[in-house]
Amino acid sequence: MTFSKLYDTPATAVADIHDGATLLIGGATRNSEPTALLVALLASGVRDLTCVCDFADWDGSEGVLQLAHAERIASIISPFPFAGESGGVIRKQWQAGALAVEVIPQGTLAERLRAAGAGIGGVFTPVVLGTRFADGRETRTVNGVECVLESPLRADFALIRADRADALGNLAYQGAQRGWNAVMAPAARITIAEVDVVGEPGAIDPELVITPGIYVNRVVHAPPTGEQG
Amino acid sequence: MTDDKERLDRAIIAMRVARELPPGATVNLGIGIPTLVSMFVADDSIVFYHSESGVLNCGPLAEDGNEDIDLINAGGQFLEPVPGMAYFSSVDAFAMIRGGHVDVTILGAHQVSATGDLANWMLPDRGVGNIGGAMDLAAGAEKVIVAMEHNDRNGNPKVVQECSFPLTGKGCVSLVVTDVAVMEPTPDGMALREVAPGWSADEVQSVTGARLIIPDSVAEYEV
Amino acid sequence: MPPAKLDPQAMARRAAGFIAPGDVVAVDSGLPSLVPGVTPPDLGAWFLRNNGMLNDLPLSLADAAAVTRGGYVDLAVVNAGQVDAAGSFSSLISTVHSGPNPPGNAVDLAAGSGRVIAMLPHADDQGRPNIVATLSSPADGLRCVSAIITDIAVIEVDSGGLTLAEVAPGWSGNDVRALTGADISISPALREMDFSPPTGVPPSKVYPDGPSAIADVPDGATVFIDGFGGPGGMAHYLLISLRDQGSRDLTIVSNTAGIARVVSFGTPPGRTAIDHSVLIENGQVAKAIASFPVSPSVSRPSEFELAYRRGEVDLELVPQGTLAERLRAGGAGIHAFYTPTGAGTLIAEGKESRNIDGRDYILEYGLRADFAIIRAHKADTNGNLVYRGTSRNFNAVMAPAARVTVVEVDEIVEAGQLDPEEIVTPGVFVQRIVKRPDAFTGYE
Known part of the structure; x- marks a missing residue:
């Protein structure tokens, strides 16, 4: 038997994502978003999702926007939940009360995901102090600095995109693709990676592995479909 | 008297522990008997090794002449490079442990209590000890298996009702494999699961510091 | 208009x-x-x-x-x-x-x-x-x-x-x-408004030798020193430079407090491995913060253990993962954090304990230092670093947490010569770069 985390299709890799699940969705550009997994998720009919992502509503986003259009999203947690201008489907649903929005600054989101993946129960930082993001939050003075307690943000599934994987789930990225994908991989119970290239163990130099396979449960080979990036 | 009874050797303990590793598990091996476990994992059961030194999917101990000072395990032993490894820093190594990503750790111990408390970092006589990664593993690994000799060099039991040595973690041990028995700490106490060939449950009890919960029939070690 | x-x-x-x-x-x-x-x-x-x-x-x-x-x-x-x-x-x-x-x-x-x-x-x-x-x-x-x-x-x-x-x-x-x-x-x-571009170049991070790179370490400084235990990943040349420089009352923060000398780890016969012991036997260390401070063998005590028994040095014992996380916190603006490691043990004594979602945690604090003395495989002139294998360990964690990070490398290359995807420590965390002399072995 050879062990492999490789799944045949995006559909099989997302088959157990259930109604009401909390999802981390990597990426902030087309090249860094797990497009094939999100298309499969849309086809699966799953609903009432909580989606944690950087830019939720922007032109390049295929997947998250399509989920929103199909009214599958119950809640968005994001530093940029809305389109830049006043329109946008997520804003519309939020205004209609059909969708909840929680806004979290980027650095705070990254730190909360990092804490979840690293088994940290909470961190004290001064960053959001004095802003509305500190309203109602536990604070304390640590070493003379007033700090706010940030709690880990865990999820059921992470859907991420990498450049290449080996069969053990080790991942390497290209450029800014690393940004959110590498932070989200450790923070979910099940992490599913969509990659351009899959190789045998050893295909990625161990010095160049950014997300070790311990964080990755499933790998789907989904090369770019030829659309303009 | 059990003084002259034959006990299992370290390799057999390691073999028995190896059977506890499910295929696909990520495993961290402590120093000592635990390091031997990797020798007995069946070829068809794929297990991934994690080391606090900062490597995942690492290989066996290096062959003589193949030592590389930049490829070591947590005990400072040299490792053989194998395809599929990943290197990372200490902060990531322990994020993996605390974050619950390591499925099983196998540790040595000075004492294990009836309810699964673990003491393995300091002998009180010495007055100072090395914690290393043990507390993180005890707190973070999904399953902690202790592999050790049943009694210390002076014959003192290492499976005890309450630990008298400083703890590494509370209630963290889920299985204890020694040279005379396999035991499972439970909220009610230490349950005897298997005995070494030729040992009776009563004989195991006689060299154990904890009151064992002994089932009607006890299986013999299977390796 | x-x-x-x-x-x-x-x-x-x-x-x-x-x-x-x-x-x-x-x-x-x-x-x-x-x-x-x-x-x-x-x-x-x-x-x-x-x-x-x-x-x-x-x-x-x-x-x-x-x-x-x-x-x-x-x-x-x-x-x-x-x-x-x-x-x-x-x-x-x-x-x-x-x-x-x-x-x-x-x-x-x-x-x-x-x-x-x-x-x-x-x-x-x-x-x-x-x-x-x-x-x-x-x-x-x-x-x-x-x-x-x-x-x-x-x-x-x-x-x-x-x-x-x-x-x-x-x-x-x-x-x-x-x-x-x-x-x-x-x-x-x-x-x-003046639209002319800014001018100037940053000062070079490359120092001619070890002594010049650590000359300003003051008495009483806290110094991060790399080294997981074995000879890999240790800045042997900088350690010797720091010994010769002679600053005293140092607090050293490290995984071990120097065990390479007493554990063979492949040391050639007749040689002595260079580790923290060179500072301890020179009377420069007041305190160690470490997870693995003493020799694994009771019968072969390290310089640190001997000094500890003589009452010459203090010890703050920290679980390894907590040490790594405290360093990460120190470099990342995290002032304190809750960790499950050590809950219910001696380590928890005197610390805040807290049950969060059914799991026991203790509060630990970020750790920063005046200097970090680390080892990498290669640096470019901007201070970007790559490591080799398991020698990355604490080096990469310490670099961001010190005010001045001094790195000893096998090789210095021009900026742009390292693949951005392979760089582990960005140069923003590295202030000084020293090339380890070719003849330097790490043994005395």
């Missing part, structure tokens, strides 16, 4: 004038994202973008947040919607943006940076000022902006309020004041 307003490129050129050689500059999306493109490469600036790119180095967003929160950003250029007279800003204006105000990365940039400048149009299309007495949306950064660059002016902000310092070509102080929605004084030295 009012005079022309500046185009975004001109605003970006003016913003670039605020950058000093070698500065770490966090640039927000929008107008600030134009600044890197108009900054001379020779200036050696590091631009951190909202997507985690640090120049051409890809960082995870957690690592990018650590750069910002760890205090490494000299200058943040934020994309503001409005700025008030106290220097608070919001990233978007609620009148055009119904719903929760998306902060993006602005909150982090405002909180963690040495200096914050804001870029924004002076007024909107209807002539309504964006520099206002009271923000119309909640602030993303409080009293943090020290300069505002608009399409008609540069305004300085301090505790006295707004001062108009520069105007765009053709604009008068009163023209600008008329479009400003808050009290603003006009500097007696009011001048026309």
Whole structure:
């Protein structure tokens, strides 16, 4: 038997994502978003999702926007939940009360995901102090600095995109693709990676592995479909 | 008297522990008997090794002449490079442990209590000890298996009702494999699961510091 | 006809004038994202973008947040919607943006940076000022902006309020004041904006030898020293340099307190491994913070253990993962954190315990140092580092947590010679680079 985390299709890799699940969705550009997994998720009919992502509503986003259009999203947690201008489907649903929005600054989101993946129960930082993001939050003075307690943000599934994987789930990225994908991989119970290239163990130099396979449960080979990036 | 009874050797303990590793598990091996476990994992059961030194999917101990000072395990032993490894820093190594990503750790111990408390970092006589990664593993690994000799060099039991040595973690041990028995700490106490060939449950009890919960029939070690 | 307003490129050129050689500059999306493109490469600036790119180095967003929160950003250029007279800003204006105000990365940039400048149009299309007495949306950064660059002016902000310092070509102080929605004084030295690029080059990080790189380690300093246990990943040459330099009362922070000398780890026969012991036997160490402080063998005690038994050194024993996390916190602007490690043990004594979601945690604190003495395989002249194998361990964690990080490497290459994807420690965390002499073996 050879062990492999490789799944045949995006559909099989997302088959157990259930109604009401909390999802981390990597990426902030087309090249860094797990497009094939999100298309499969849309086809699966799953609903009432909580989606944690950087830019939720922007032109390049295929997947998250399509989920929103199909009214599958119950809640968005994001530093940029809305389109830049006043329109946008997520804003519309939020205004209609059909969708909840929680806004979290980027650095705070990254730190909360990092804490979840690293088994940290909470961190004290001064960053959001004095802003509305500190309203109602536990604070304390640590070493003379007033700090706010940030709690880990865990999820059921992470859907991420990498450049290449080996069969053990080790991942390497290209450029800014690393940004959110590498932070989200450790923070979910099940992490599913969509990659351009899959190789045998050893295909990625161990010095160049950014997300070790311990964080990755499933790998789907989904090369770019030829659309303009 | 059990003084002259034959006990299992370290390799057999390691073999028995190896059977506890499910295929696909990520495993961290402590120093000592635990390091031997990797020798007995069946070829068809794929297990991934994690080391606090900062490597995942690492290989066996290096062959003589193949030592590389930049490829070591947590005990400072040299490792053989194998395809599929990943290197990372200490902060990531322990994020993996605390974050619950390591499925099983196998540790040595000075004492294990009836309810699964673990003491393995300091002998009180010495007055100072090395914690290393043990507390993180005890707190973070999904399953902690202790592999050790049943009694210390002076014959003192290492499976005890309450630990008298400083703890590494509370209630963290889920299985204890020694040279005379396999035991499972439970909220009610230490349950005897298997005995070494030729040992009776009563004989195991006689060299154990904890009151064992002994089932009607006890299986013999299977390796 | 009012005079022309500046185009975004001109605003970006003016913003670039605020950058000093070698500065770490966090640039927000929008107008600030134009600044890197108009900054001379020779200036050696590091631009951190909202997507985690640090120049051409890809960082995870957690690592990018650590750069910002760890205090490494000299200058943040934020994309503001409005700025008030106290220097608070919001990233978007609620009148055009119904719903929760998306902060993006602005909150982090405002909180963690040495200096914050804001870029924004002076007024909107209807002539309504964006520099206002009271923000119309909640602030993303409080009293943090020290300069505002608009399409008609540069305004300085301090505790006295707004001062108009520069105007765009053709604009008068009163023209600008008329479009400003808050009290603003006009500097007696009011001048026309200067768009010439900043000049200069950062000082070299490459030091000629070990002694010069650690010469200023003072008595009583806290020093991070790498070394997992074996001979790999230890800055042997810098350790010897520090011994010869002789600073005393040092607190050393390290995984071990020097065990390579008493554990063979492949030491050639007849040789002695160089480790922390060289400092301890020289009487330089007052305290060690370590996870594996003594020899694994009772019968072969290390120099540290002998000194400890003589009462000459203190010990703070820390679980290995907690040590790593405390260092990470120190470098990432985390002042304290809850960890499950050590709950219910001696380590928890005197510390806050807390049950969170059914699991017991203890509170641990970030750890910073004056100096880190680390070892890497290669550095480029910008201080970007790559390691070899398991010798990455604590080296990569210590680099961001020290005020001055000194690295000993096998090889120094020119900037641009390392693949950005393979760089583990970005040069923003490395202040000094020393090449280990070829003849240096790590043994005495």
